Amino acid sequence: MFVNNIHLQHYRNYSQLELNSFGPVNLLIGQNAQGKTNLVEAIYVLALTKSHRTAKDKELISFDGSSTYLSSSVSKKYGDVRLELAISPQGKKAKINGLEQRKLSNFIGSLNVVMFAPEDLEIVKGTPGVRRRFLDMEIGQVAPGYLYHLQQYQKVLIQRNNLLKQAWGKDLASIQIMLEIWNEQLVEHGVKIVRKRKQFIKKLQRWAEEIHHGITGGGEELKLSYVPSFGEPGEEDEAVLLERFMLKLSQMRDQEIRRGMTLAGPHRDDLAFAINGKEVHTYGSQGQQRTTALSLKLAEIELIHEEIGEYPVLLLDDVLSELDPYRQTQLIETFQSKVQTFITATGIESLNAGRLKEASIYHVRAGHVEF
Numbered sequence: 001m002f003v004n005n006i007h008l009q010h011y012r013n014y015s016q017l018e019l020n021s022f023g024p025v026n027l028l029i030g031q032n033a034q035g036k037t038n039l040v041e042a043i044y045v046l047a048l049t050k051s052h053r054t055a056k057d058k059e060l061i062s063f064d065g066s067s068t069y070l071s072s073s074v075s076k077k078y079g080d081v082r083l084e085l086a087i088s089p090q091g092k093k094a095k096i097n098g099l100e101q102r103k104l105s106n107f108i109g110s111l112n113v114v115m116f117a118p119e120d121l122e123i124v125k126g127t128p129g130v131r132r133r134f135l136d137m138e139i140g141q142v143a144p145g146y147l148y149h150l151q152q153y154q155k156v157l158i159q160r161n162n163l164l165k166q167a168w169g170k171d172l173a174s175i176q177i178m179l180e181i182w183n184e185q186l187v188e189h190g191v192k193i194v195r196k197r198k199q200f201i202k203k204l205q206r207w208a209e210e211i212h213h214g215i216t217g218g219g220e221e222l223k224l225s226y227v228p229s230f231g232e233p234g235e236e237d238e239a240v241l242l243e244r245f246m247l248k249l250s251q252m253r254d255q256e257i258r259r260g261m262t263l264a265g266p267h268r269d270d271l272a273f274a275i276n277g278k279e280v281h282t283y284g285s286q287g288q289q290r291t292t293a294l295s296l297k298l299a300e301i302e303l304i305h306e307e308i309g310e311y312p313v314l315l316l317d318d319v320l321s322e323l324d325p326y327r328q329t330q331l332i333e334t335f336q337s338k339v340q341t342f343i344t345a346t347g348i349e350s351l352n353a354g355r356l357k358e359a360s361i362y363h364v365r366a367g368h369v370e371f
């Protein structure tokens with residue numbers, strides 16, 4: 001997959017930007033706060049319709065604009081696609097080859113990206129919510145239907161929580177029928193989500209273990225595991241999961257009413273990392289946590305390739321200079337020939353430039369880019 005060009009209007013600090021003919025490796029060089037991250041973020045937004053660093057879409061619109069427009073032509077195995085995305089306070093409109101998409105979920109996945117940015121360390125170090133968001137964003141790119149179940153699940157969850165909040169002190173019979181209706185819908189969508197996540201982690205595990213092994217010179221064994229709020233970690237059978245989730249909800253009913261919230265389901269699950277049998281979140285050094293995040297991202301590239309038959313575009317925001325020369329080389333050599341890459345850095349000196357001979361270099365200054 002190859003991003004040929006990009007056109008931005010009123011996107012962050014770019015009032016107008018038109019860049020054509022990107023290369024296989026693209027270096028975006030500039031001082032702090034010039035717009036390097038904004039540019040790779042724009043490519044990410046074209047892939048996922050959401051930013052990796054904010055949930056508030058209005059932050060993407062230039063301070064002096066009322067809406068923003070992004071477009072790009074992407075070469076894929078089966079031909080070129082033109083992607084357009086407009087974001088305004090009223091919402092988002094997405095087009096593929098000029099055709100407006102009724103659902104954003106039909107647009108997501110047209111361009112596949114893997115972003116590695118400093119905040120990705122939070123996937124290892126941060127709260128379970130960060131890891132769930134990671135899983136949802138990544139699975140959403142490759143599994144059609146996943147985002148639909150996620151949206152439906154979130155809707156049911158809000159309704160169910162509202163019911164539970166009102167239930168405290170009331171006669172149980174008055175809410176039982178409604179609760180059963182919500183339970184059924186919660187379980188239906190929840191099981192689809194949990195099953196996909198487990199399958200995704202299993203596949204990711206294979207690649208991550210191999211890559212981590214390579215990066216650490218064979219010294220460390222990385223394991224990924226799903227931490228479910230119902231049933232056993234390895235269970236994937238849909239009927240079994242349905243039964244386990246239902247059972248858990250009935251066991252927790254009184255507690256849920258007391259606390260006014262749903263206490264089991266994919267919104268309470270987690271992803272755990274262990275190196276040589278020890279939890280990285282708790283026992284890992286800073287370096288091990290960083291390497292775990294890197295292995296995870298590199299594994300994603302291979303996983304996307306396995307799932308869709310072509311490599312995603314790799315976005316490396318401010319992370320290459322953080323890696324020692326050995327790891328930089330490892331990263332660049334693994335992907336230079338097969339994965340289109342965008343790299344941001346404040347200076348070329350910090351990079352293992354010898355390995356980046358073929359790179360196209362762009363200078364970014366105050367919302368302007370020079371080739």
Ligand SMILES: Nc1ncnc2c1ncn2[C@@H]1O[C@H](COP(=O)(O)OP(=O)(O)OP(=O)(O)O)[C@@H](O)[C@H]1O
Pocket residue numbers: 011012013014030031032033034035036037038039058059060061062063064318344346364
């Ligand atoms: N909605 C917006 N409208 C206009 N400017 C914005 C908007 N959001 C952010 N900016 C500006 O964009 C600039 C930051 O750009 P960006 O995050 O891409 O920096 P960078 O070049 O990657 O720098 P660093 O090397 O520090 O990471 C800041 O000057 C910020 O004020």
